[in-house]
Amino acid sequence: MNPNWITPAWPAPANVRAVFTTRHGGVSEAPFDSLNLGDHVGDNPYAVARNRMMVGDALQLPSEPLWLKQVHGTDVCGMDVGTCYPTGDASTAFRKGQVCVVMTADCLPVLFCDKAGTRVAAAHAGWRGLEAGVLERTIGSLQCAPDELLAWLGPAIGPDAFEVGPEVRAAFMQHDPAAATAFKPSANDGKWMADIYALARQRLSVAGVSAVFGGEFCTYADAGRFFSYRRDGQTGRMAALVWMV
Numbered sequence: 001m002n003p004n005w006i007t008p009a010w011p012a013p014a015n016v017r018a019v020f021t022t023r024h025g026g027v028s029e030a031p032f033d034s035l036n037l038g039d040h041v042g043d044n045p046y047a048v049a050r051n052r053m054m055v056g057d058a059l060q061l062p063s064e065p066l067w068l069k070q071v072h073g074t075d076v077c078g079m080d081v082g083t084c085y086p087t088g089d090a091s092t093a094f095r096k097g098q099v100c101v102v103m104t105a106d107c108l109p110v111l112f113c114d115k116a117g118t119r120v121a122a123a124h125a126g127w128r129g130l131e132a133g134v135l136e137r138t139i140g141s142l143q144c145a146p147d148e149l150l151a152w153l154g155p156a157i158g159p160d161a162f163e164v165g166p167e168v169r170a171a172f173m174q175h176d177p178a179a180a181t182a183f184k185p186s187a188n189d190g191k192w193m194a195d196i197y198a199l200a201r202q203r204l205s206v207a208g209v210s211a212v213f214g215g216e217f218c219t220y221a222d223a224g225r226f227f228s229y230r231r232d233g234q235t236g237r238m239a240a241l242v243w244m245v
Helices: 045-059 127-132 134-141 166-175 177-182 196-207
Strands: 016-020 090-093 099-104 108-114 120-125 149-153 183-185 192-194 211-214 238-244
Touching (some): 016 108, 099 120, 108 134, 134 196, 177 183
Antiparallel strands (some): 016 238, 090 120, 099 238, 108 120, 183 192
């Protein structure tokens, strides 16, 4: 595996594999340099296909990942979806050899597995999907007790870089007043700095998932390692993958 990629630090069962790619290790040219895995951002499609193949080879993936057409929603796809690129923002797998994947460049990727190593999932949680309940929908789709799940929060935009409008804060607080603790006033009047990691942990806790790990990166601040849409505009996408062997 590429030494620049990230292996989640979570106590997953031995048969569960998980990886988060960084911007290193591919063939795309600027501004997508170099391991862009998104086929919807304006990159050369041949480079994207080559990058995805390189990831599969490096990780010795047992099958082609279920690449999603992500729309910042809450739909969760199973592996029997019947199409190569289904629309959705999360996927679940219940059999070994099935690979869940989500792509991000500031949004929060959340990986799940159960403590017995019998199911895995990947969710794409930008603030819209997070507020709308994509994590709760993913947990429900895993069909097991929430306290049997582990969750890992992958690299996302950090709390010192994620400025949002008051409508974002209001939307989260309308769902749960405790969300107020995840927002701090910005230096720009009327704006707020949002901690997407804290918001995700709150949602996971209320849903019954207490074993939550990760959440220590900032894609915006680390340009050498991560793509960031908020920082660069036109940029590549990284991938969070999870599967069972």
